[in-house]
Amino acid sequence: MKSRNTIEEYHEYRDKIGNRTELYRIVAKRYGVASALYPGSHIDIAPSLVIPKVIYVDNFKGAINFFKNMEMIKKYIAENKEYEKPSDIVFMGQDYSEELDVEPVDLIISQYAGFVGQETKKYLNTGGILLCNDSHGDATLSRFDDDFEFLGVIGKNNRIIDTKLDDYFVLPRSKNVDLVKVKEKMKEPKYKLIAENYLFRKIK
DSSP, X not given: OHHHHHHHXXXXXXXXXXXXXXXXXXXXXXXXXXXXXXXXXXXXXTHHHHOSEEEEEOOOHHHHHHHTTHHHHHHHHHHHOSSSSOOEEEEEOSOTTSOOOOOOEEEEEESSSSSHHHHHGXXXXXXXXXXXXXXXXXXXXHHTOTTXXXXXXXXXXXXXXXXXXXXXXXXXXXXXXXXHHHHHHTOOOOOSSOOSEEEEEEOO
């Protein structure tokens, strides 16, 4: 019964947060992603459906308990994945701001988990992609980080938009973005134009 409930728990969580499989699929396809790091993943295992190697990191008790049933998770992924090669799933039950014993990856996923991009960019390959939202100001910090190049946003229907990017991260009355305030409050500024997700490339 326990093994069945693990997948039921994932499906319930997926229904609650929305199915992000298509989001991960279009990013993986556009940028040729073969490996990903997902700090603060909770139990969102959708990336493994479209990316062969994914490392999940979360110190939340619920996530640690969920990933204890790794065999059932791997079986589910094996039956539902969209790529040919075997899936490689790793879970690390720790705080992502602590040192991670991982090789560099092609993609870092940041969804509602704090300053993931800043804390874990050292594990991203040069040329690799950061997919993040701005729920805690993570996208804002990446936009003004010289290590990253702003590539685009994910629009409605999970479409990548890479035009008119200067329209994003602009405050009303052309005020300057106060990065110190963003870090202190862990809250995104109220920009004139926003997106659900942003894409950055690590350039150095």
